[in-house]
Amino acid sequence: MFLRVAFKLNTVVNTHNKDENMVEEIMHLNPCRWKVFQCLLIDGENTGPDALRRAESFVITNAEFDEFLRRHKDVECLVPESNEKMQNSYLILDEYMRFLDCTKGAKEPSRSVLDVGVENGLNFSGFDEKMFFKRGGKYVWSKADMQLDW
Structure with a gap:
């Protein structure tokens, strides 16, 4: 069955799926984008004493990725x-509309953009625009631009 839905699929590669071969399944699903992430530890989020969840056992090496x-x-x-x-x-x-700076391995909040404005808040976001473009962060996401035949 062909549903005619443009979608993006995300996969976090970790110790439980790093050896899988997903080619056939991904080709069958036919997403517009398949984002494949390496498991990333963020202090307070998925590692450290105040973590919401524990992900240390899911981390893989760069070579495995x-x-x-x-x-x-x-x-x-x-x-x-x-x-x-x-x-x-x-x-x-x-x-709270605060940018979260992850440059030091934890989510450090800026002041709220409601108080300081977006431009000022961006100065404390840790955002790397060059890396954003390098990773393909800007992409086409409309039926016409994707040249879909349906």
Whole structure:
């Protein structure tokens, strides 16, 4: 059954799925983008004494991540995001409208953009615009631009 839905699929590669071969399943699902992330530890989020959840046992090496990518290299929609590419290339806002700076391995909040404005808040976000573009953060997401035949 073909549903005619443009979608992005995210996969976090970790100790439990690092040896899998997902090529056939991904090709069958046919997403517009398949974002493949390396398991990243963020202090207070998924590691450390105040962590919301524990992810230390899920972490893989760079070599294991690279091997997973090699196994899936023929999947055209694959967009790999190693820990290096991911850590500072996202803008994250919390529920208080504060940018979260992850450059030091934890989510350090800025002052609220409601109080200081977006431009001022961005100065404390830790956002790496060059890495954002390097990881393919800007992409086309409309039916016309994707040249879909449905």
